[in-house]
Amino acid sequence: MLSMASGNPYFDDLQSIPEVIDPPQSEDLLDVGELVNETAQSSLKPNVPVSSNVRELLECPVCLNAMYPPIHQCSNGHTLCFGCKPRVHNRCPTCRHELGNIRCLALEKVAASLELPCKYQNFGCVGIYPYYSKLKHESQCAFRPYSCPYAGSDCSVIGDIPFLVSHLKDDHKVDMHNGSTFNHRYVKSNPQEVENATWMLTVFSCFGQYFCLHFEAFQLGMAPVYIAFLRFMGDDNEAKNYSYSLEVGRNGRKMIWQGVPRSIRDSHRKVRDSFDGLIIQRNMALFFSGGDRKELKLRITGRIWKEV
Numbered sequence: 001m002l003s004m005a006s007g008n009p010y011f012d013d014l015q016s017i018p019e020v021i022d023p024p025q026s027e028d029l030l031d032v033g034e035l036v037n038e039t040a041q042s043s044l045k046p047n048v049p050v051s052s053n054v055r056e057l058l059e060c061p062v063c064l065n066a067m068y069p070p071i072h073q074c075s076n077g078h079t080l081c082f083g084c085k086p087r088v089h090n091r092c093p094t095c096r097h098e099l100g101n102i103r104c105l106a107l108e109k110v111a112a113s114l115e116l117p118c119k120y121q122n123f124g125c126v127g128i129y130p131y132y133s134k135l136k137h138e139s140q141c142a143f144r145p146y147s148c149p150y151a152g153s154d155c156s157v158i159g160d161i162p163f164l165v166s167h168l169k170d171d172h173k174v175d176m177h178n179g180s181t182f183n184h185r186y187v188k189s190n191p192q193e194v195e196n197a198t199w200m201l202t203v204f205s206c207f208g209q210y211f212c213l214h215f216e217a218f219q220l221g222m223a224p225v226y227i228a229f230l231r232f233m234g235d236d237n238e239a240k241n242y243s244y245s246l247e248v249g250r251n252g253r254k255m256i257w258q259g260v261p262r263s264i265r266d267s268h269r270k271v272r273d274s275f276d277g278l279i280i281q282r283n284m285a286l287f288f289s290g291g292d293r294k295e296l297k298l299r300i301t302g303r304i305w306k307e308v
């Protein structure tokens with residue numbers, strides 16, 4: 001309401017922000033490396049050849065993942081991760097000797113002295129982390145790729161936001177819109193069928209960001225329901241800077257939802273199952289559709305704005 005009074009509520013930031021948030025190029029990485037080499041050669045130089053060998057040592061021969069304490073070994077010194085140990089029936093996978101319960105403290109200590117780049121280096125993360133805190137960082141790394149936000153099929157594509165936007169456009173043929181207001185009509189010929197859920201996705205570009213508007217039918221207990229909600233293509237801390245409203249109605253009645261877009265880090269299903277959106281019971285939806293109840297016709301209007 002306040003923003004209405006202060007001018008154009010549909011203000012769009014026309015600046016092309018994505019260029020600014022582009023991950024640093026690999027040249028930057030090289031520069032840093034060379035610089036460090038000159039000034040702190042003694043500490044960095046042995047790290048380069050050693051780390052790849054040590055990394056091989058730290059690779060579990062069974063699952064090929066990096067090992068974390070407790071690291072086990074057989075009496076001949078072959079190592080194994082704690083996850084695989086129960087699966088090898090007490091036989092060393094390398095020499096077939098009995099495994100026993102010997103821990104490899106030396107290797108655990110060597111691991112503790114290692115510092116390795118984040119595995120999302122290729123996505124732009126320049127962080128170097130101690131071996132044992134690397135996993136924790138990677139689970140929260142801001143450069144970790146996003147999963148494709150498309151619902152309705154199991155798409156395993158991952159990537160950064162610009163990549164996913166073109167993927168949605170090119171591979172899923174998703175409707176793309178510029179601007180922060182929308183007025184959408186959803187039409188379904190047989191509203192009795194909820195099993196083959198109607199789901200639709202539209203991508204909005206405004207404020208230099210991308211938003212996914214989802215609309216779908218699903219079964220809530222015995223009752224078919226429709227839900228519409230917005231997801232932000234980015235992280236949760238940024239999603240919180242935006243709000244949105246959705247409206248559906250007819251014949252003097254209307255339902256309005258105001259919410260905060262959820263990050264696409266939260267799966268489509270998670271958002272839907274927490275009912276974080278405009279929920280329309282089927283009777284209401286058919287009432288809003290008007291006519292003969294043979295067709296579902298909903299007009300949903302909405303707006304996205306930036307909180308200051």
Ligand SMILES: [Zn+2]
Pocket residue numbers: 060061062063064065080081082083084
């Ligand atoms: Zn293993």
Ligand SMILES: [Zn+2]
Pocket residue numbers: 074075076077078092093094095096097
């Ligand atoms: Zn062995």
Ligand SMILES: [Zn+2]
Pocket residue numbers: 118119120121125126127137138141142143
């Ligand atoms: Zn990282």
Ligand SMILES: [Zn+2]
Pocket residue numbers: 148149150155156157167171172
């Ligand atoms: Zn996809």
